[in-house]
Amino acid sequence: MTEFQDNIWRELLRNFEGGIENSIEKLKNRDIENIPGAKDALIQRLENIKTYFPRKNGELFKQSIDDKIQNNFFPNTKNFTEAFSQILNSRTHEQDFVINELLNGFVTSKAKAIALGTQGPVIDRMVEAFSKRNDFHIVDYQFYAMFGDPNKPKHYITKQLEELINMFGLISKQLVVEKDIRKSERKIYTFYTFPNDIIKILEKKYLIIDEELGYAYVSDAFDRNVFICMFLANLAIYRDDIEKIGGAYTINGICAIFALILLLSFLPKLSVDESNPILNDPGFDQNRMSVIPKSWMMNQVLESLFEPLIKIVAYRLGGGLWLSKIIDSEVNKKIMTQIRFLLKDVNKWILGNLCRVEIPIFVEIANIFTEVLVGYEEE
Amino acid sequence: MSYKKKSTRTTKAGRKREKWTDILPRYLTFISHMRPILRETRRIIADLDADLLLDTEILDNIRAEEEKRNIRKVRALSEFSAMYRTNVYEIIKDFIVKYRDSIPIIDIKDYIIDFLYESVDALNLLRHITNPDESNLENTYLYVLVKFLEDKLFPRGANLSIIYDKLLKASNEFYECQRHILQSHTYYREKVHNPDLFQIPGISPKVYQIINNITSLFNLDPNFGEYPERESAELPMILKSEVFLPYVDSIANAEEESIDALAERIGLRQLNEIFLAPNHDFVEILINHNFLNEIKQQDGTIRLFPQFSNETLVIYYLAFTSQRRGFLSKELINWISMNFAFLIYMGILKWKLSDENIFYNIFKDLQTNEKVLPYLMKLICFPNYLGLDKMKIRDSIQYRKEIFNFIGSTIDNLKELIEEIAIYSEKFDKERKK
Structure with a gap:
């Protein structure tokens, strides 16, 4: 790390400390908790974060963001196959919600490079097209037929298919038929499939290869999220080409969601009273959910936490380039406000209590925090 | 001839x-x-x-x-x-x-x-x-x-309360299915506000986010105001403007302009043109299911504290659609x-x-x-x-x-x-x- 970079990093850590102090101050002035001890637990946790995070040049941040978040959702590599493989491996039922939200959940996102609008249906059709055949190929005519007359495909479908093929790096083969049955015309059919290294990743769980019959067909697990992972992998490998990945809004969106994940992972778990109605709610599963303090969601608390944290995430993910794209204006406040409402399938409300579903990424990051805390205590 | x-x-x-x-x-x-x-x-x-x-x-x-x-x-x-x-x-x-x-x-x-x-x-x-x-x-x-499925996903009932009860009972196991049948994949062909006022569309991704925002705001920081239909009672309400505050460049303009129609579908109404609050019929349902907690204040008024779950408003939408x-x-x-x-x-x-x-x-x-x-x-x-x-x-x-x-x-x-x-x-x- 150059001296200049080192200064930026130190400045970011200092701002974060300042932000936490601000949040603690705000917390002390208001109490919206309905669980005894919740506010104190949150203040205690924020104090801990303030003390331990900046230590050893922000080691905790580096481990949580570089090792955990990036490895799960945004691999730091230029190799598409590697990035795709890592994101695909981190898929679970709940983490799929995170992956989806990273791409199309951010309410202000105006980015064009992500799976929005008509690209969604096109992806659904690609899943179906691969499922239909037993050679793990899609054929252009067959694909166009899914939208109407294959001989007169709509312009946007051909364009989007082409874009997706380029983005996913599909490889093509052509079959020339001198006289087709319909009009005895010369026809060129193009077959698309994935390159071998991607097929290797998909094998077993998503793709079943029957060597005896020479068939390759997709399993029930092969769904649109396989493609969504590819979108994300594509964003990850082109992180330096900001225009290609949708501009500043994409960057702000991704950093905001990662900052939210980071904070959620560090929040204290609360013990609720035996008489609390949440324990009888069928939606609450004590083994995989925990109640988190409600006051953490207060705008005043989050605002001062998120601003420096988003910048820290941006710096770790994309260095000075990403940091410079973090919007510092009135829009910023709007972005902060909406972060509170994201990831509602893994950070859900149950009878007025905010509950965190213990998905692997939260557990992994929380473990780092615990380990480091224990380490410091031993020292 | x-x-x-x-x-x-x-x-x-x-x-x-x-x-x-x-x-x-x-x-x-x-x-x-x-x-x-x-x-x-x-x-x-x-x-x-x-x-x-x-x-x-x-x-x-x-x-x-x-x-x-x-x-x-x-x-x-x-x-x-x-x-x-x-x-x-x-x-x-x-x-x-x-x-x-x-x-x-x-x-x-x-x-x-x-x-x-x-x-x-x-x-x-x-x-x-x-x-x-x-x-x-x-x-x-x-x-x-059909009746087996209808009972779980799209029940009938003499009134909204009965339908809501049935849906909530099935929601523990099949909430994602209930939500799914409201989220038509061809949402982009629909408008939140149809010229035909009675027509009910499905839930688009943006509307779903708005419902989530409303749920969070009710739980986090509700205001309390006079309950028009009940004396000595206070109703929770949130500022309409707060719901749409996060949307940059007015990207939720259509939804904001149709807030009346949208609010009706999730059991809410506008009060004084700036607040969103549960409508009278929905209050009863919410109390019955512990989504509103009645707490007596020192001055004798009863304040209704919201404690919504993710599904509270979505299930109302479904019940309303079913009815x-x-x-x-x-x-x-x-x-x-x-x-x-x-x-x-x-x-x-x-x-x-x-x-x-x-x-x-x-x-x-x-x-x-x-x-x-x-x-x-x-x-x-x-x-x-x-x-x-x-x-x-x-x-x-x-x-x-x-x-x-x-x-x-x-x-x-x-x-x-x-x-x-x-x-x-x-x-x-x-x-x-x-």
């Missing part, structure tokens, strides 16, 4: 096939063509010496002979039958090639016959899913399965009936076919689905079943392709519901035979 024959029909073009007796035969057409092919194949395999199966050319010749016997005059039907028969024989051949070295051929033959028995049985059931004259309705599969099922948008009707048809079809297959049945894929193939499900969708819309406006079911081939391709993006919770349908169907069948 004109030779042009005058039509005796008084209905508009495109509104011809609306009677039960018009739609049922169309539903049965392709099923009736699939069944004999499978039965005939079963007979041929059963009569064939097991050793002959090892030579796949023999199967090719048999299929070619069978093709010659095709006497159907309707081109679509003969093409479908040829495609279907080819698929059946190809699957049998593949099965033999794959296992001939590891399983004795006599056992392979038995497996094939068993799979064919199961498949014919499934088609038989699909063929007798209901009666041509709708007699003895309560004893038909279609009726009981006003006569006013749903075209997209939503197509989406709901398609999901019901798909679930029932897949549930029956799950019950009748073993997981390893080699012919499962033929049933799941889109080419088969699009021949069976559109008519099943229409049957499901009749008054005795879901009671939706079946005239809004689209008939264009392109639209069918569009809607059925979304079947590929089914969610895990739907698969769990299909399992439930299979178990329930078996139970019903046993009771029926007693």
Whole structure:
């Protein structure tokens, strides 16, 4: 790390400390908790974060963001196959919600490079097209037929298919038929499939290869999220080409969601009273959910936490380039406000209590925090 | 004198096939063509010496002979039958090639016959899913399965409270399915606010986010104001402007302008033009389910504290939609009936076919689905079943392709519901035979 970079990093850590102090101050002035001890637990946790995070040049941040978040959702590599493989491996039922939200959940996102609008249906059709055949190929005519007359495909479908093929790096083969049955015309059919290294990743769980019959067909697990992972992998490998990945809004969106994940992972778990109605709610599963303090969601608390944290995430993910794209204006406040409402399938409300579903990424990051805390205590 | 024959029909073009007796035969057409092919194949395999199966050319010749016997005059039907028969024989051949070295051929033959028995049985059931004259309705599969699903996903009831209760009861297991049937994949064709004020559209991703925002704001930082219908009581309310504050560049303008319509669908109303608060009827429901907590203040007023769950408002939307099922948008009707048809079809297959049945894929193939499900969708819309406006079911081939391709993006919770349908169907069948 150059001296200049080192200064930026130190400045970011200092701002974060300042932000936490601000949040603690705000917390002390208001109490919206309905669980005894919740506010104190949150203040205690924020104090801990303030003390331990900046230590050893922000080691905790580096481990949580570089090792955990990036490895799960945004691999730091230029190799598409590697990035795709890592994101695909981190898929679970709940983490799929995170992956989806990273791409199309951010309410202000105006980015064009992500799976929005008509690209969604096109992806659904690609899943179906691969499922239909037993050679793990899609054929252009067959694909166009899914939208109407294959001989007169709509312009946007051909364009989007082409874009997706380029983005996913599909490889093509052509079959020339001198006289087709319909009009005895010369026809060129193009077959698309994935390159071998991607097929290797998909094998077993998503793709079943029957060597005896020479068939390759997709399993029930092969769904649109396989493609969504590819979108994300594509964003990850082109992180330096900001225009290609949708501009500043994409960057702000991704950093905001990662900052939210980071904070959620560090929040204290609360013990609720035996008489609390949440324990009888069928939606609450004590083994995989925990109640988190409600006051953490207060705008005043989050605002001062998120601003420096988003910048820290941006710096770790994309260095000075990403940091410079973090919007510092009135829009910023709007972005902060909406972060509170994201990831509602893994950070859900149950009878007025905010509950965190213990998905692997939260557990992994929380473990780092615990380990480091224990380490410091031993020292 | 004109030779042009005058039509005796008084209905508009495109509104011809609306009677039960018009739609049922169309539903049965392709099923009736699939069944004999499978039965005939079963007979041929059963009569064939097991050793002959090892030579796949023999199967090719048999299929070619069978093709010659095709006497159907309707081109679509003969093409479908040829495609279907080819698929059946190809699957049998593949099965033999794959296992001939590891399983004795006599056992392979038995497996094939068993799979064919199961498949014919499934088609038989699909063929007798209901009666041509709708007699003895309560004893038909279609009726009981629609009611079984309706109870969980789209219940009826004398009032909203009853419907809400039923939905909430099923939400523990099937909330994701309940949410799914409101989230039509063709949402981009709809407007939040339709000129026809009564029409209810599905929930678009943006509307879903707005509902989440509202839920969070009620839980986090509600204001309390006078309860118009109840003296000495305070109602929780949130600022409308806060809901839309996060949206940069007015990207939720359409939703903000239609907030009245949107609020009504989630049990809220506008107060003083700046607040959103639960409407009077919804307050009772919320209190009954612990989503509002009545706390007496020092001055004697009762303050209603919100403690919403993620599903509190979404389920109201569904209950409201269910109660006003006569006013749903075209997209939503197509989406709901398609999901019901798909679930029932897949549930029956799950019950009748073993997981390893080699012919499962033929049933799941889109080419088969699009021949069976559109008519099943229409049957499901009749008054005795879901009671939706079946005239809004689209008939264009392109639209069918569009809607059925979304079947590929089914969610895990739907698969769990299909399992439930299979178990329930078996139970019903046993009771029926007693």
